[in-house]
Amino acid sequence: MKTPEHQITRKFFVAGLNYRTAPVEVRERMAVAHPDRIEVSRLLQLKIGLSEVVVLWTCNRVEIYGVASREDEIDVAPMFECLSREAPSLGSHLYCHRGVDAMRHLFKVAGGLDSMVLGETQITGQVRDAYEAAREEKLVGKILNSVFQKALQTAKAVRTQTSIGKGARSVGGVAVAYAKDVLGTHGLGRHSVLMIGAGEMAACCLRHLQKKGDCSVVVANRSPARAQELADEFDGTAISLNEMFDAMADADVVISSTGSPDTVINCKDVEPVMEQRAGRPLVMIDIAVPRDIDPAVAEVEGVHLHDIDALETTVQQTLGRWEKDLELCEAIIETEIENLLEQFQRRHVAANAYHNAAALAV
Structure with missing residues (x-):
């Protein structure tokens, strides 16, 4: 029986654009120099009112991973206005996933399963770097810490338990x-x-x-x-x-x-x-x-x-051979998402027990 999606996890979201939704002439307008990325992330957190945030910039994607203050407060357009003056013209290039869908997306990204070059190894390091940079600046808390750590663990499992990533995958x-x-x-x-x-x-x-x-x-x-x-x-x-x-x-x-x-x-x-x-x-x-x-x-x-x-044309010609490995990767991801949901559920139960005990002691 699957663990139900908890209220806490439903506040977690990802909003972004990538090589599938936006051509290079759009993606390049969203580029931010490395020295400015933390400052932009902090502005995003303050202006939008996110409790936690990690922004991932690569040549093929720009994605905002965040925790909203409330479940119903996820408006993508203002977030991207913090990143670029070009945001009003992004329109249909943007996507947004919430809760378990956002987790699944991050796990696929970290494992190289959402990359132009299937199984590329560089993206795992880029996800780790984005997360660690935000963590050092105290832009992440309990939710993003748990989600990103599990995503990186899952990426390792995907690479060690399947053939994805073997060969010239970059x-x-x-x-x-x-x-x-x-x-x-x-x-x-x-x-x-x-x-x-x-x-x-x-x-x-x-x-x-x-x-x-x-x-x-x-x-x-x-x-x-x-x-x-x-x-x-x-x-x-x-x-x-x-x-x-x-x-x-x-x-x-x-x-x-x-x-x-x-x-x-x-x-x-x-x-x-x-x-x-x-x-x-x-x-x-x-x-x-x-x-x-x-x-x-x-x-x-x-x-x-x-x-x-x-x-991408060159890459698409090789995708067929990875079909069985992709199925195994997706099964690994679903198992790890279930494990993460159980972790959040245990944390929630423990917190409730603590508060109830404290109330009785008063």
């Missing part, structure tokens, strides 16, 4: 596979790859490039020291961002993921590069959100530009 891995497919029969062997950015996503791409064989790598980054560190790790060459257009003239593939709030590559930059290439095509893959490469660059002759949403 946006970076899919970007490299996509580049290989675009280049055709020879793949990435003997080709030159220019990696713009030196963060976690760039490192992930380079790890997968290394597995694909004999391709030369150039890493361009705003911080020369970080570029050199990453280039050394993967037997590549480090350059500054000022040098990247010279390197682009020789590259076969450009993969960009800088974390910049603004575009770093525009038509005026690429047009002279393509003139130097004398008709040789250039594959450009932009996995940044906000996008690093101006979409208009796709109109430059000889450029084949693909953004992060284009990768």
